[in-house]
Amino acid sequence: MSTPALCIRGLRKAFPKVLAVDGVDLEVARGEVFGLLGPNGAGKTTTLEIIEGLTTADAGEIEILGLTWGRQGQEIRSRIGVQLQSTSLFNKITPREALDLYGSYYPRRRNTQELLELVQLVEKADAYHITLSGGQMQRLALALALVNDPELVFLDEPTTGLDPQARRSLWDVVRRMKGEGRTVVLTTHYMDEAEALCDRLAIMDRGQVIATGTPASLIAELAIPSVVELTFEGTAPDPAPFAGRLGQPVERRADLWEIPTPDPKALLPRLLEAAEGAAIPFQQVHIRRATLEDVFLHRTGRSLRE
Amino acid sequence: MMLWRQFASEWRLYSRDRVAMFWTFAFPVLLLLGFGTIFKDDSGPKLAVVRVQSPVPTAIDGALDKALTDLQLKVLTLSKSEAETRWSKGETAAQLEPLGSGGGEGYRLRLNSYLMAQAGATAGLVNQAWLVAQARLNGAPEPNRIPVQVESPGHKRSTNYASFLLPGLLGLNLVSMGLFSVGMVNVSYREKGKFRRLAVTPLPKWIFLLGQVLHRLTVTVIQAAILLLVGRLAFGIQNQGSFLNLLFIMTLGTGCFMAFGFALSGFAETSEGYAAISNLVFFPLMFLSGVYFTLDSAPAWLQHTVAFLPLSPFLRALRAVFNDGAGLTGHGFGLLIVVGWALAAFALAVRRFRWA
Ligand SMILES: Nc1ncnc2c1ncn2[C@@H]1O[C@H](COP(=O)(O)OP(=O)(O)O)[C@@H](O)[C@H]1O
Ligand SMILES: [Mg+2]
Numbered sequence: 001m002s003t004p005a006l007c008i009r010g011l012r013k014a015f016p017k018v019l020a021v022d023g024v025d026l027e028v029a030r031g032e033v034f035g036l037l038g039p040n041g042a043g044k045t046t047t048l049e050i051i052e053g054l055t056t057a058d059a060g061e062i063e064i065l066g067l068t069w070g071r072q073g074q075e076i077r078s079r080i081g082v083q084l085q086s087t088s089l090f091n092k093i094t095p096r097e098a099l100d101l102y103g104s105y106y107p108r109r110r111n112t113q114e115l116l117e118l119v120q121l122v123e124k125a126d127a128y129h130i131t132l133s134g135g136q137m138q139r140l141a142l143a144l145a146l147v148n149d150p151e152l153v154f155l156d157e158p159t160t161g162l163d164p165q166a167r168r169s170l171w172d173v174v175r176r177m178k179g180e181g182r183t184v185v186l187t188t189h190y191m192d193e194a195e196a197l198c199d200r201l202a203i204m205d206r207g208q209v210i211a212t213g214t215p216a217s218l219i220a221e222l223a224i225p226s227v228v229e230l231t232f233e234g235t236a237p238d239p240a241p242f243a244g245r246l247g248q249p250v251e252r253r254a255d256l257w258e259i260p261t262p263d264p265k266a267l268l269p270r271l272l273e274a275a276e277g278a279a280i281p282f283q284q285v286h287i288r289r290a291t292l293e294d295v296f297l298h299r300t301g302r303s304l305r306e
Numbered sequence: 307m308m309l310w311r312q313f314a315s316e317w318r319l320y321s322r323d324r325v326a327m328f329w330t331f332a333f334p335v336l337l338l339l340g341f342g343t344i345f346k347d348d349s350g351p352k353l354a355v356v357r358v359q360s361p362v363p364t365a366i367d368g369a370l371d372k373a374l375t376d377l378q379l380k381v382l383t384l385s386k387s388e389a390e391t392r393w394s395k396g397e398t399a400a401q402l403e404p405l406g407s408g409g410g411e412g413y414r415l416r417l418n419s420y421l422m423a424q425a426g427a428t429a430g431l432v433n434q435a436w437l438v439a440q441a442r443l444n445g446a447p448e449p450n451r452i453p454v455q456v457e458s459p460g461h462k463r464s465t466n467y468a469s470f471l472l473p474g475l476l477g478l479n480l481v482s483m484g485l486f487s488v489g490m491v492n493v494s495y496r497e498k499g500k501f502r503r504l505a506v507t508p509l510p511k512w513i514f515l516l517g518q519v520l521h522r523l524t525v526t527v528i529q530a531a532i533l534l535l536v537g538r539l540a541f542g543i544q545n546q547g548s549f550l551n552l553l554f555i556m557t558l559g560t561g562c563f564m565a566f567g568f569a570l571s572g573f574a575e576t577s578e579g580y581a582a583i584s585n586l587v588f589f590p591l592m593f594l595s596g597v598y599f600t601l602d603s604a605p606a607w608l609q610h611t612v613a614f615l616p617l618s619p620f621l622r623a624l625r626a627v628f629n630d631g632a633g634l635t636g637h638g639f640g641l642l643i644v645v646g647w648a649l650a651a652f653a654l655a656v657r658r659f660r661w662a
Contacts, residue, residue: 052506054662074508082506088499092322097315104311105507128322144503 003066005030005152005183006051011060013046020046021057022207028185028200030151033178036187037194037292038204039302044187045085047204048156051185052082065152078106081150085157087141091130095121095140098129099147106148115143118173134161142173153177155186159193171197191292203296210299218295224260225290228267230275230282231256237280246274253303257282260294308509312517320521330487331529334479335536341471342541353399353428354380358389360404367404369443370413373435379428396420400428469543473624476530477559481591481617484563485584488522489571493580496571496662505661512656515568519652523560530556546631554634555627558644559620565651572658591617616647 006028013021021043028034036044049055051062053069053076062069067076089098096112103109116122119139124132132140138161145153155174159167174197177184188194194201195215203211203218211218219225230236232255239250239257248267251258261267264287275282297303321327355374360367374381384392392398399421405411415432417425434451441448495501504514530552537543545552570587574580594601594608595617601609612618619640626632634641 054502054505077506077508080506082503084502084506086499087503089503090319090500092319097318101311101315102503102507104308105509
C-alpha cells in the first residue's frame with residue numbers, strides 16, 4: 001500500500017493540430033476518488049486514454065499500481081477497470097452476455113447478476129444493446145468497468161447524458177466503490193459533481209493542470225469565500241462604470257454580475273447604495289459561497305461551461 | 307477456454323444477424339442453381355460456327371454442312387446480312403462464308419480476334435469437316451481422324467459442367483468471404499470503435515483473431531455442406547473423393563484466405579481504403595491463378611512466381627478430390643504452399659492488428 005495508485009510525470013501528447021496534453025503531472029493515492037475537472041477539449045480524455053494504454057504518449061512516465069506498461073501491460077489490464085467516454089458494443093449483444101463475455105477475459109471476475117443489480121439493469125439484462133437508452137448504455141459501461149473487481153477504476157464523464165436522478169444513483173455507486181476500497185479516477189465538466197464526489201481534484205485547461213487539491217482547499221485558496229450576484233432581466237449591462245464607482249471588480253456573466261468578496265456583510269450595504277445611486281435596473285441579489293466554478297474562472301478568466 | 311468463449315460468442319452474435327446469415331448461405335446456392343441450369347445437359351459450352359448461306363446451294367455446300375454437324379459443331383445458318391449483323395455485334399466467334407455465288411468457288415473462315423480460344427478450336431474442326439466433305443464427294447476414303455475424348459483432368463470420368471463449377475464456387479466463395487467480407491467487417495468495426503473496449507481488457511489479439519477465423523471456418527464448412535447437398539439433389543453432382551479430404555482442403559483454404567483478410571485489414575484506416583487494398587490483392591490473385599486463362603505464354607519469372615500463389619494449388623487440390631476422386635498425395639507441395647501463406651498471413655494479421 002506504500003506505492004500510489006497512480007503516478008504520472010511530464011505527460012505530453014500532440015495531435016496533428018493540437019497539443020492535447022501538455023506536461024501533466026498527477027499523483028493519486030490508494031482509496032481516493034480523484035477528479036479531473038475541465039471544460040470540453042481540456043485534454044481529460046486523452047490523458048485517461050494514455051494512462052489506460054489506448055493511446056501512446058509522446059513523452060512522460062506512468063506508473064499504475066506500481067506497474068509500468070512496457071513490462072507489465074497484461075497485469076495492468078487485469079487490475080484496472082475502464083469506462084470509456086463512449087462505449088460502443090456489438091449491436092446485438094445483451095447486457096448479461098456482455099458482462100459474462102468481458103468477465104471471461106479476466107482472472108478474477110464479479111458475479112453478473114450482482115453487477116446488473118448494482119447498476120439497476122436487471123430488467124434490461126436480456127435486451128439487445130442497441131435497444132438500450134443512452135443512460136442504460138452508460139450504466140452498462142459502468143458495470144463493465146467493474147466486471148474484474150478492479151483496484152483502480154477510470155470513469156470518463158460517467159454522468160454525461162444522464163438525467164438528474166440517474167446522476168445521483170451513479171454518485172452512490174462511486175461512493176460504494178470508495179467504500180469497497182477501490183481507487184477511482186473520474187473526469188467531469190460538472191463542478192457540482194467534482195465537489196460532491198472527489199476527495200481531490202486536478203483542474204485541467206488546454207492540456208495543462210492548472211490547480212490541484214481538495215475541493216475545499218481549492219476554494220479556500222481563492223481567498224474570496226463568497227460571491228454576491230446581481231441578476232438582470234435579459235443580458236446584463238457593461239459593469240465597468242459601476243465597478244469604478246464601487247471600487248471593486250465586477251464580472252459580467254450572461255444575465256448577472258458577480259462581485260467576489262471576502263466579506264459579504266460589509267459589501268452589501270455599500271453595493272445597494274451604489275446601485276441605487278447609478279440607477280442599476282437589477283432584479284435580485286444573491287449571496288453564495290464560492291464554488292469550483294469561481295476557481296476556474298479566477299484562474300483562466302473563462303467559464304467552465306463555455 | 308478463452309478461445310472457446312470467443313468462438314461461441316462470435317457465433318451467437320452472428321446468428322442474430324439473420325439477413326446477413328441468410329445471404330451468406332443462399333448466395334452460393336443461387337449461383338449454383340443459376341449456372342447449373344444454364345449448362346445442365348452440356349459438357350460445357352459447345353463450339354459453334356456461323357454458316358453464311360450460299361445464294362445458290364450446291365452439292366459441296368450440302369456435304370460440308372453434313373460434315374460440320376458430324377464433327378459435333380453447332381452450326382448456325384444465317385443469311386449474309388443476318389450474319390453480318392451478328393458479326394458486328396461481336397457475338398460470333400467464327401464465321402464460314404462462301405466465296406462468290408456458291409460453294410464451288412471456295413470458302414473463307416473469319417475468326418473473331420477477341421474470342422481466339424473458341425475461334426481457334428472451331429477453325430480446326432471446320433477444316434477437318436472440309437476434308438471430310440471433299441473426300442465424301444469424290445468417293446475417296448474418309449480421312450482418318452485422331453479420336454477426341456472430352457474428360458476432366460483426373461481421368462476419373464467426365465461429368466457435366468455443373469460439377470466442374472461446384473468446386474470453383476466453393477473456392478471463389480471462400481476467397482471473396484476472406485478478402486471482402488471478413489476484412490471489410492473488421493475495418494468498419496474498428497472505424498466505429500467497436501474494438502476499443504476490448505483493448506483495455508487482457509484479451510490477447512491472437513485469441514480474438516483466431517476465434518473469428520474458427521467461426522468463419524465453421525460457416526464455410528456449413529456453406530459447403532449446403533452447396534454439396536443442393537448440387538446432389540438438383541443436378542446429381544457427386545463428390546468423387548473422400549469427404550475427409552475435402553474437409554481438410556477446405557479448412558486449409560479457409561484458414562488461408564480468412565487470415566489474408568485480417569492481415570489486409572491491418573493496412574487500411576477506413577472502409578474505402580480497405581476496398582481499394584482488397585481489390586489490389588484480389589484481381590492479381592484471380593487472374594494469375596489460371597482461373598480465367600493459362601499463363602503458358604507468360605514470361606518464365608512470372609510463371610515461377612505465380613506457382614507460389616495460394617489460390618491455384620488450393621483449387622487444383624479441391625477439383626482433384628471433388629471431380630476426380632484423387633487422394634491428397636501429389637498435392638502435398640501445393641497444400642504446403644497454402645499452409646505457408648496461412649501461417650504468414652495470420653502472423654502478419656496479429657502483428658498489424660489494432661483495436662482502435
Ligand atoms: N484522435 C484525435 N485526433 C486529433 N485531435 C484529437 C484527438 N483526440 C482528441 N483530440 C483533440 O485534443 C484535445 C483534447 O481532447 P480531449 O482529450 O478529448 O478533451 P476532453 O476529454 O477534456 O474534452 C481537443 O482539442 C481534441 O479536439
Ligand atoms: Mg472527454
